Amino acid sequence: MKPAQFEYDDPQTEDEALDLLARHGDDCKVIAGGQSLVPLMNFRLARPARLIDINRIDSLSYIRREEGRLVIGAMARHTHLEHAEEVAQGWPLLTEAVGWVGHAQIRNRGTIGGSVAHADPAAELPAAFAALDAKFQLRSKRGSRTVSWDEFFVSEFTTALAPDELVAAVEVPALDPGTGTAFVEYARRHGDFALGGAAAIVKLGRDGRCERATIALLSAGPAPVRAKAAEQQLRGAKLDDSSIRAASAEAVRGLRPTSDLHGSTEYRIGLLRTMTERALTKAAQRAASSTS
Ligand SMILES: Cc1cc2nc3c(=O)[nH]c(=O)nc-3n(C[C@H](O)[C@H](O)[C@H](O)COP(=O)(O)OP(=O)(O)OC[C@H]3O[C@@H](n4cnc5c(N)ncnc54)[C@H](O)[C@@H]3O)c2cc1C
Structure with a gap:
């Protein structure tokens, strides 16, 4: 497929781009890498009247x-x-x-x-x-x-x-010293969008207990999800299999990820729980080795 017809501008500065956006706003789309927008235009799921190409703006x-x-x-x-x-x-x-x-x-x-x-x-x-x-x-x-x-x-x-x-x-923002992080996901084939994934950040205190934990999930809802209750549950806890398993179950409580031909809602909830367990375990190991 080819895209619908469009006008094209290639501003050289940020000010020029902002002028164009102010003038054409609703009718135009910024194009950056084009890796998402061009397929959408080729399938005619997006039909911007004008593209503002920001690839020549070195200051960005x-x-x-x-x-x-x-x-x-x-x-x-x-x-x-x-x-x-x-x-x-x-x-x-x-x-x-x-x-x-x-x-x-x-x-x-x-x-x-x-x-x-x-x-x-x-x-x-x-x-x-x-x-x-x-x-x-x-x-x-x-x-x-x-x-x-x-x-x-x-x-x-x-x-x-x-x-x-x-x-x-x-x-x-900068991470505190002694923080461990991990990002894990599962996709059917390498390079595909994830069916489920988790990012975890863990900071251990001097006593080896969890001082701060952060959990964010992808493919878990309409926007990235922060599992605040599970983060809270881990604060002050000793990070072992049992506390991580319990926090991961808490992290997916109430989630309703989309059901589609790649996986049902129930399958995706189980997957997100497993991804959270893996991310927390890795992040905790990395935090422990950076403080030892
Ligand atoms: C085969 C394939 C596999 C992919 N797999 C993944 C994947 O696994 N994970 C993943 O995250 N992505 C994946 N992508 C998408 C890829 O990461 C895109 O690069 C990214 O989503 C959009 O970046 P872009 O620079 O290409 O944006 P574009 O396609 O140029 O633009 C995307 C949207 O953002 C807007 N936009 C772009 N820049 C700006 C800006 N500075 N200010 C305001 N609006 C802006 C555009 O107007 C448009 O609406 C995949 C793409 C392809 C083709």
């Missing part, structure tokens, strides 16, 4: 540390995140999560901004950003605002972005 393509936080420009490609040494050192959850995104060819083109703006509930990075309590910098001609991940992800393929806004960057 960076990964850097700012006052301890990691700041990722919207046009940083998945592959940049995957291979950035600084990310592997300070935010290994992101390195592990991005490795699950599609195939190398997709990671070479796909961008961090595109991944969050597309808001696929089965996508890895939105769940990893939810676990890390990331914030999103949004810009328009009207000004800039920073929103937390839970304000940003509204529902399936729906975010808090206004039609004239651009995702400019993602801010990720």
